[in-house]
Amino acid sequence: MLIVMDHHCTQEQVREVVRRIEDKGLTANPIPGESRMAIGITGNQGPLDPNDFDQLPGVLEAIPVTRPYKLVSREVKAESTRVKVGKLAVGPPDFIVIAGPCAVENERQCLQAARQVAAAGAQMLRGGAFKPRTSPYSFQGLGRTGLEILRRAGDETGLPVVTEALDEESLGLVVELADVVQIGARNMQNFSLLKRAGRCGKPVFLKRGLSATLEELLMAAEYLAAEGNYDIMLCERGVRSFGQHARNTLDLTVVPAAQEQSHLPMFVDPSHGTGRRDKVAPLARAGLAVGADGLMVEVHPEPHTALSDGPQALFPQQFQELMGTLRLMAPLLGRTMSLPAELTP
Ligand code: PEP
Ligand code: MN
Numbered sequence: 001m002l003i004v005m006d007h008h009c010t011q012e013q014v015r016e017v018v019r020r021i022e023d024k025g026l027t028a029n030p031i032p033g034e035s036r037m038a039i040g041i042t043g044n045q046g047p048l049d050p051n052d053f054d055q056l057p058g059v060l061e062a063i064p065v066t067r068p069y070k071l072v073s074r075e076v077k078a079e080s081t082r083v084k085v086g087k088l089a090v091g092p093p094d095f096i097v098i099a100g101p102c103a104v105e106n107e108r109q110c111l112q113a114a115r116q117v118a119a120a121g122a123q124m125l126r127g128g129a130f131k132p133r134t135s136p137y138s139f140q141g142l143g144r145t146g147l148e149i150l151r152r153a154g155d156e157t158g159l160p161v162v163t164e165a166l167d168e169e170s171l172g173l174v175v176e177l178a179d180v181v182q183i184g185a186r187n188m189q190n191f192s193l194l195k196r197a198g199r200c201g202k203p204v205f206l207k208r209g210l211s212a213t214l215e216e217l218l219m220a221a222e223y224l225a226a227e228g229n230y231d232i233m234l235c236e237r238g239v240r241s242f243g244q245h246a247r248n249t250l251d252l253t254v255v256p257a258a259q260e261q262s263h264l265p266m267f268v269d270p271s272h273g274t275g276r277r278d279k280v281a282p283l284a285r286a287g288l289a290v291g292a293d294g295l296m297v298e299v300h301p302e303p304h305t306a307l308s309d310g311p312q313a314l315f316p317q318q319f320q321e322l323m324g325t326l327r328l329m330a331p332l333l334g335r336t337m338s339l340p341a342e343l344t345p
């Protein structure tokens with residue numbers, strides 16, 4: 001159930017509605033909107049009666065929410081969310097590019113990558129310190145040291161940093177040192193991790209599971225929102241399919257579908273989505289064209305030496321060219337992209 005408050009409602013009227021909800025043993029989730037305040041009700045086992053709420057002073061209407069996900073749905077919040085990350089607002093009309101190496105390997109590599117992606121106009125820096133690897137013998141990431149290196153690289157270039165928390169232990173460290181917590185594809189349905197991330201106080205970048213439906217992705221986001229964290233960015237990163245021509249099948253159809261169902265920003269990751277360097281730029285352009293709110297792209301100063309995901313990492317020069325193309329395309333699609341510092345007039 002969604003309680004929509006009148007434009008002119010008072011704080012006391014909002015408090016009274018919240019009290020009524022809580023008296024029934026339910027949870028009230030205030031959702032401030034551009035034009036009016038709404039309060040989402042969660043925690044009910046069966047349907048609620050709108051008559052219990054729509055006569056209260058200051059209430060405009062009480063609307064039953066038909067989707068299984070509620071707080072992240074457009075039914076509950078019609079306008080697109082802009083997630084604040086430092087000085088950035090992620091969401092339309094801005095188009096945000098997050099770039100950097102798959103993994104933080106050492107100080108030199110990370111700083112070099114950070115400078116290269118910043119110079120090309122990326123707005124956020126990525127780099128894994130806790131890596132979910134298929135083989136236990138593959139490079140697992142530098143852990144805390146990697147986070148500290150990433151933090152320094154972010155501070156030096158002025159880019160907010162995004163990095164993955166693999167479990168509850170690494171979540172604490174990521175929250176301490178990063179600006180955005182990434183929940184990876186393999187953890188999309190790790191519900192205890194999602195609950196903790198929902199209480200962590202930092203924005204979350206949530207990647208779609210390897211074989212998750214859109215509904216499952218939105219339910220995972222709902223776990224975060226139900227704990228009070230609305231600062232969520234979703235990301236399509238390719239799903240398992242039968243094709244042998246790419247690492248995964250990048251499901252671009254999910255982008256407009258997610259944006260229809262949810263107010264949250266939706267990203268595309270053409271790097272994990274294709275697994276092949278030569279396919280990254282075409283699918284990145286397609287991501288912008290299909291209406292994504294941003295991209296996550298892997299870039300490495302020397303891809304041939306990369307300790308993880310080298311075959312899909314762009315050379316810095318390729319990334320720079322891609323950014324130039326995206327900046328040309330963006331205005332045609334009604335999107336805004338900021339210029340790198342040295343091109344800013
Ligand atoms: C990543 O972005 O570093 C990553 C491991 O991606 P995914 O969870 O999508 O596989
Ligand atoms: Mn990777």
